[in-house]
Amino acid sequence: AQSVSQHNHHVILSEAASLELGCNYSYGGTVNLFWYVQYPGQHLQLLLKYFSGDPLVKGIKGFEAEFIKSKFSFNLRKPSVQWSDTAEYFCAVKGFGKLSFGAGTTVTVRA
Amino acid sequence: NAGVTQTPKFQVLKTGQSMTLQCAQDMNHEYMSWYRQDPGMGLRLIHYSVGAGITDQGEVPNGYNVSRSTTEDFPLRLLSAAPSQTSVYFCASSPRDRVWEQYFGPGTRLTVT
Numbered sequence: 001a002q003s004v005s006q007h008n009h010h011v012i013l014s015e016a017a018s019l020e021l022g023c024n025y026s027y028g029g030t031v032n033l034f035w036y037v038q039y040p041g042q043h044l045q046l047l048l049k050y051f052s053g054d055p056l057v058k059g060i061k062g063f064e065a066e067f068i069k070s071k072f073s074f075n076l077r078k079p080s081v082q083w084s085d086t087a088e089y090f091c092a093v094k095g096f097g098k099l100s101f102g103a104g105t106t107v108t109v110r111a
Numbered sequence: 112n113a114g115v116t117q118t119p120k121f122q123v124l125k126t127g128q129s130m131t132l133q134c135a136q137d138m139n140h141e142y143m144s145w146y147r148q149d150p151g152m153g154l155r156l157i158h159y160s161v162g163a164g165i166t167d168q169g170e171v172p173n174g175y176n177v178s179r180s181t182t183e184d185f186p187l188r189l190l191s192a193a194p195s196q197t198s199v200y201f202c203a204s205s206p207r208d209r210v211w212e213q214y215f216g217p218g219t220r221l222t223v224t
Binding site for chain 2: 006009034046049090092094097099101102103104
């Protein structure tokens with residue numbers, strides 16, 4: 001069975017600081033990896049996805065993620081956060097026809 | 112398109128009561144799923160369906176039943192509510208070959224006392 005582990009439960013940053021959220025997965029097959037974001041009071045929405053090819057993927061709103069196969073990791077990064085990036089972030093892996101989510105990381109950006 | 116709709120938005124149940132959470136989508140998506148979201152545990156898959164007449168268990172299926180008689184509807188039934196089922200429930204749908212492009216409903220906040 002696949003599983004996803006997110007290292008940080010809650011991250012607090014100041015505006016313009018850099019953000020990196022860790023994500024490790026376990027799955028024996030070909031992985032499809034995703035990051036989702038849930039802004040306060042809103043639905044989950046897809047931030048970025050990785051299927052194959054270039055291990056550095058770029059998503060919306062200046063986010064990017066790097067797939068490192070040897071480390072089973074798919075960390076999310078943003079060089080300079082804004083107050084509007086305050087949200088909960090979920091890593092997910094697709095395997096066996098279904099999507100499995102990590103526990104989520106709450107990111108609070110202070111102005 | 113209404114997208115994914117869920118009813119009710121809020122519900123309070125007493126232990127032992129049963130109820131059905133409704134979910135409907137108008138995008139002709141084959142794949143539908145139910146998640147529960149709990150603090151510190153993220154989204155956990157309860158049940159999912161890849162098409163009408165086909166359902167399967169997710170990570171936390173105990174205490175819940177589903178059926179998929181039509182493409183549009185995917186109700187979730189709580190057989191005998193327990194306080195441990197207090198949670199926010201999300202229904203989602205997507206094309207079968209793009210399950211990552213899930214459209215989520217607004218959620219149902221359920222409290223079991």
